[in-house]
Amino acid sequence: MRLVIATCSVDYAGRLSAHLPLATRVIMLKSDGSVLIHSDGGSYKPLNWMAPPCTFEALAPEDAQKEAGVVETWKVIHQKTSDILVVNIHEIHEDTSRELGSDPGLIKDGVESDLQKLLAEQIEIVGEGVSLVRREYMTAIGPVDILATDSQGQSIAIEIKRRGDIDGVEQLTRYLELLNRDPLLAPVRGVYAAQEIKPQARTLAEDRGIACLVLDYDHMRGLDNASERLF
């Protein structure tokens, strides 16, 4: 790992072309050859970067560039896609290198599977008398998040998303079409459950006779507040 603070300009050519005018930035050079160029702001996404596997090469600038103030040119080339990143260094302000060793990696806990688990446990949220058949009900085109039956014994296919976009409605529509071909299940109605359902998704769902259900994750989780676990 090498960290450089330098005044530089950057050019990228690959799936698109991009240019960064001359300014002072942080350049992170990882040991796999990958490069990240960060400004002092924004979010975690760098202004420009090169993903591994790639090769790094430091070159002496051409005469024209040398006159423009370039002291060094870094050329980073992606080995598969031939994407190229060129960093023209005008001045290096800081330059630190250190061996970090491998990282044990991130341990995650609690995402969409939690929502699914909670809704399966609290399936009566979908409606009175509704009971769970099973989670991850397998079909030829993939698993339906939850299959349930209502008080009349009619099947309900439930698709769960954290954020209810239009593509989740498409997904559920495909499942419903398939499930309704099964005479043992049909008729199957659909429920689209999410913490938040976008207006366009709701419109499309309701146009197709799919019910929308907004889930309150915090309420479902009860008092098990994740932030409390830190203290």
Next chain:
Amino acid sequence: MRLVIATCSVDYAGRLSAHLPLATRVIMLKSDGSVLIHSDGGSYKPLNWMAPPCTFEALAPEDAQKEAGVVETWKVIHQKTSDILVVNIHEIHEDTSRELGSDPGLIKDGVESDLQKLLAEQIEIVGEGVSLVRREYMTAIGPVDILATDSQGQSIAIEIKRRGDIDGVEQLTRYLELLNRDPLLAPVRGVYAAQEIKPQARTLAEDRGIACLVLDYDHMRGLDNASERLF
């Protein structure tokens, strides 16, 4: 901007919970209070981070943590969502600070909007006698990229993607279904235009009677530049 190389463990609680075991990492502290924790590998995404707007606070460790080897605790809290990131510093190996100033920002070329603009200008690429009706033709479920008419006056809905995946075909299908309900427009045929069209997307498109059109951005841009040179 402050760059720290430190042996640390990290905890995050917010939309999910995550934990990073003790290891040596790079910690980037931006002047807006945001924090990025990088390992020496992977892609541009940090192992963990906190996005602005957030507050940064350095605390003395509690006794139990001090015994575990913690010399300092950094607490970063998101001002709106109350997401929290806690960094327990065991040892600082490098610590650099420098004022970077604001960044002029990235200049991009070759994204979807560029493609759309060029295809609108060079609409005859779609077919002889085809003429532009308008870009971003609005419908109830969103704007169609380009609406055009062919030499017979029949409507054409064009969906443009940089890379033609299957979801673009789904999108165009939805538009076509809607547009074909309009007696003033129907029948409307579809054209799926992209720099690269995946085989599955092509198969699905053609199965639905949607024509596929591969765009050569460099060539189209060349024509554009050439036509500019005439005036």
Next chain:
DNA sequence: TGTTCAATGTCGCAA
């Protein structure tokens, strides 16, 4: 300010 859509998306899993 909120919503929608693209992205050099990235990442992880399963077939």
Next chain:
DNA sequence: TTGCGACGTTGAACA
């Protein structure tokens, strides 16, 4: 390897 969906997505344009 490829396909597919989630992501603490991020970022930008637009209403």
